[in-house]
Amino acid sequence: MATEPEPQGPARLPLGPPAQGGRRPAARGTGLAAGRIVAPTAVQAVPGLPVRTGDSTPEWLEPAMAANGIGSFDWDIRRDLIEADQRACAIIGVAGGRLDRSAESFLTLLHPEDAPVVRRRVERAVAELGQCGAYYRTVFPGGELHAVRFRGRVLADAFGRPSRMVGFVWDATAELHKREDADRQAALREERSRFIKEAARALSEAVTVRDVARVFTELPLPGLPPDGLVLAALETGRLKILGASGYRHEDVTVYDRAPLEPFQPAAEAVRRRVPVFLSSREEYRERFPQAWTRAATTGRSAWAFLPLVASGRAIGLCVVSFDEARELDTDERTLLSTLGGLVAQSLARARLHDAEHELAAGLQRVMLPRTVPAVPGVTTAVRYLPAGSGLQIGGDWYDVVPLPGGHVGLVIGDVQGHDVHAAGIMGQLRIALRAYAAEGHPPAAVMARASRFLADLDTDHFATCTYAEVNVDYGVVYAVRAGHLDPVVRRTDGSSCVQSVVGGLPLGVSADQSYQVTRFSLDPGDTLVLCTDGLVESRRMDLDTGMGRLCTVVSGELPPRREGALDPLEELADRIAAGAADSSEREDDIALLLLRWDGPEGGLAAQQLRRRIGQADLARVAELRGELRDALRRWGVAELIDTAELLASELVTNAIRHTDRDAMFTARLYREDGREPRLRIEVEDESDLWPKRRTPGEQASSGRGLMLVEALADAWGVEPRGTGKRMWFELTAGEAG
Template sequence: MPGGEVAAAKVRSEGHAEQPQAERLGVVRASDKGQWSSQTLTLALQQATTSLGGLAALVHRCDSATGSLHLAAASGLLPEAAEAWADLRTVQDVAPTRAVRRGGYVWVCGDSLGIGAVGTAALPLPGADGPVGVLSVLTAGPAEPDDEQRSFLGAVAAWAAARLEGLPGTAPGLTSAAGSEQTVRMGELTAALAEAVTSRDVVQAVADHVLPPFCADGLVVWLIEGDRVDVVGAAGYPQEFLSLLDRVPLTETASVTDVLATGTPRFIGSRDEFRRRYPTMAIVAEASPKNAWALLPVIASGRAIGVCVVSFTRERVFSDEERTLLTALGGLVGQALERARLYDVEHARAQELQRGLLPRELPRLPMACAAARYLPAGRGEEVGGDWYDLIPLSGGRVAMVIGDVMGHGITEAVTMGRLRTAVRTLADLDLPPDELIGHLNDLVSDLGDDFYATCLYAVFDPTTRTCTLCLAGHPPPVIVHPDGTVLCPRLAADPPLGAAEPPFEIHELHLAEESLLVLCTDGLVESATRDIDQGLAQLCRILAQAVPRIPDLWSGGQCDDVGRLEDLCDTVVSALLPAREQTDDDAALFIAHTHGTAADDVATCSLPDDPRAAGQARRYVRKQLAIWGLDDLTVTTELLASELVGNVIRHAKGPMRLRLLRSRSLICEVYDGSLSTPRIRHASYTDEGGRGLQLVAALSRRWGARYLYDGKCIWTEQSLPADDSAKRPLG
């Protein structure tokens, strides 16, 4: 291509409205002998494309010697599309050459470059001796740009021409240095609005880029919500005054209804003028700290969706140039707000989904309490696939799980919800960690080849103070002992779920009487500036410094102050992910305070593998409950133990063992050497047996069975008497 190759940005001809503006602009420049400013070209193309809702834009430079146009810069075009207009002769019948020949604005219907455009708007860049170039925008709107859009396009073209040619005077429509600055700042606003995600971002962009150059000091953005107007953002006003404007019926806001009804901006230079024009709003005018206003219709998809009010403390007269630029502001803000409102709605739904999928509150269990944090990846949908949970198991044991579905977004959040539900279901079956992880691996594999997740599943047994866990591609836990020792054991991890093959390796850790177990996802410890090993080492250092400063953390094993763990979570998060550091991954942190079961709260005896075992079990129960002062539960517990032992004698095999646990409930467990499954039978009226487990279910609060590598355990739970339960500590 003469003059060099145009490297153009990628454009999507379908689904264009859904593509982020910043992603599709990608302004690029062709080499040209005049060496026009790349920054000016970039800004002009951004302004023009956004103000007209364009698919692509181009700037050509006029060659007076040859009477041709040479492409200086383009955005939103593939190279082959830009090639077609790289060099144009003024006799050609296309939009840029028509604009030069006419010396003014032209509109040509049709998809000239085959990118799905409705038409092309073109306007010369005015110079001292005629056009120095031409600015063209290929639009996607349903019709030709309206007067406001054409007016703003003219301001952009005039500003660009003055900047590109370095003219000593000002171009038409830009009558002052202040006006030039205002147009530049409007261009900066265009770029800022392209990056704005939420409605609040849009309002902040306007406050940052519009108020200073116009010497304005107040901003209110109203949007229509049914039969009222809501303030979606403001700047420069006290909250007391904004309360007068928010959620006000349309019938009580004459200024808003006037602008909405006519679609015409109103420029009011004094308080007296405001009262004359809108007498029913005199109270608002008196309460306002401002004395001049520009009321601009916020236009989106061809309709007014609200009003943007730019206000001034001093009275003023608005120039024609300022009216033109401020009028264009309504269209720019409207497009950005329309996109942001869709995001706000989806964001609210996504947050609701996230709240529904993550535990609203972690349970406070006798042998473990916990606090956790979920941190979404920067901006965007703010949901992802990280999750955590604390699950009570039989025998006073506790399951702790943390996982991370690869990626972040609605799909990953839904997948996370499925996995969390599956974990809770499988945990209720008392499966050992390796079997549970195996089932999760099958579930993720069935989702498809593109789904992967990491997971750490741990079971803490307070009677032995052992933590049994499996790692599927997940960072290892960090352990903090009461003496201040912080350990990060080096554990071999299996591949992530969806890519692993069973069997899964089981790891056993022995914890001190009281310990902190710290689990996290890689988003917390891994970033562009540190690898995962460095992040884990930093986490250990933070814990080593922070834990000793927590008062009463190890005092007496009480687990009733989750607030200490909440504070520790905040300390860790703020140290590892400070506000200044951006992360593109979700992060989760889970800290559990574990407690071992006191020796005098556990009682165990071996039983013979014959019918005498039932009698021995009853005697042992009577003796032990008397020691614990639980005589009120003796008769029921004797009956439960007798039925469980009898069930083993009839249907299973030894060796047999009875264990009693005293916590916030009374747990009775009978162990045997069989893997047979106990089931409740539906005994008929004439059957002499078969009702044992029905009786067990009726007498206990909960009951069930869990399987060991060499047998099983059948267990029951009973509520303690109210007075004794109140005395029992959480830990």
């Protein structure tokens, strides 16, 4: 006969409800029908755990069974009657010491999950005239759960039909508990292994010290959930609390930045670099009496002080505490020690990262302007976004420089490289360029001098840069570009476009490089956007696509300016910065500079234009004509542009040709009640020679200046000054043309 293999315990048996009793169908021969054992008689045999009475137990076997707590059973299959001895009844949990019932009623004594398993095994043994055995659980009358193991054999009658099953039962509760404990320990070990893996992953992703503290204080320790966690760093003999959970604030603050005194358990753990475990309040008080007074107020009853050791030195401490007294076993202590090692490595790495970041941030703060000066008539906003890798420092910079005459200079640049050397060069170049601009040099000269300065440094670095001088009076921009990006202009209607600026070589490439100036105008409320290439270019995005995206971000509606609310220009700067790549993916640092030309109230430009014309600076005359055109258009007297430009050119040219000193040009628009606007243009010089009106010949190339002034101006004249003279003319807007 085949013997059924030993079961592995109820926890591994398939589950299912026991079969319910009911009408027993007639049987034919021996076999299985409808999942029940069919006896050779008309009585159906229901599978179950049979037991037998002690009256058939041989006398020589009884002492051995009694000594080992083994009971016997006897199941009469034909009559479906189970009998058991007293020991079997005690093991099964039947009161009264007597069992005399059917198999179906006996199955009701079993745990609902185990009854189907026992039924299937008994059915198979009956069908095969073989043996069977299993673990099963029974619930005693008092509610306790016990485990029983049985082994039985089916006996046949003279005709080879199953007649009886006889066997033994014995208590397996201890064995079951042992198995359950083993399974529980195996599950706990697996859970701890999984916890170590998850903790290692979480701590490896922690970048800053704050991240490490957050991860540590949120760790769910398996099998020993702590009631309190503290993470502290060791700094010059003091503990700096980085994070804590499960403690009142006042219980933690008393230790924050307090000296690590030698009588404390934390000091012993740090000094010896081995964990200190205290399983009870009594042990704490006995081993560290001087420290107990303060520790007693926390309400804890067990502690683990774990030193954080990295590179052979203690850098901090973890404290794990419990409300109840607890003796940690070897596995628990190993788990905590392993956790301490993971936290130590992560904390050391995070402290290094924070130190590097603070160094980079401090250096960048020194290199960049601390504040942007306020200039009447314009509003500025700046942003600096470090790269997402390395020291997070680079050569990008911005600057706003107040200039003589109420102008303002804007600088945006990027020194080649992404390291401390590039940042140092950037600082030197920023200061030099600011000095050149503040001296009053025109934009082209400022850029040429800056290029020569960088070339003379002999650093093998170059820099791209855009410098723009903004005339605050009437919104004209004079821009110079040295290998940098074109600026973007946002108009008051929400549209935006790239403003083309004539470019030159980057700074430092050639000491003799010259640059051209591009002139364009802003309307009141227009915004000039300057940025470095980190905002619009990356390995995944080309420059044209990036500039298009920038224009899209710059465009659109902005909230109106309201008192007490954030300026719309700041919101626009935030919008542009938010459109940049995430800091973890950003490959280059980004400098961003925005300027909005506000103009005077009412949206009209200031109605006075005053410029000095250098005696040898003939190119300035052409620039002056352009400034005058813009000024008259913004003042609302565009009909005077052609005449005023022609006559102003004559007076300025006459002043610089016939003197050896600079000339001062002034244009003013007067608005008087009830009268048309009147434009007065004056040119002052230091010559005592007065102009003479004369009629030139047909072949003469000069001498017509005063004739034009006299013919086209509404009024003109020459006025003496202390030294020199002032020539002037006036035009009335309503009478022009």
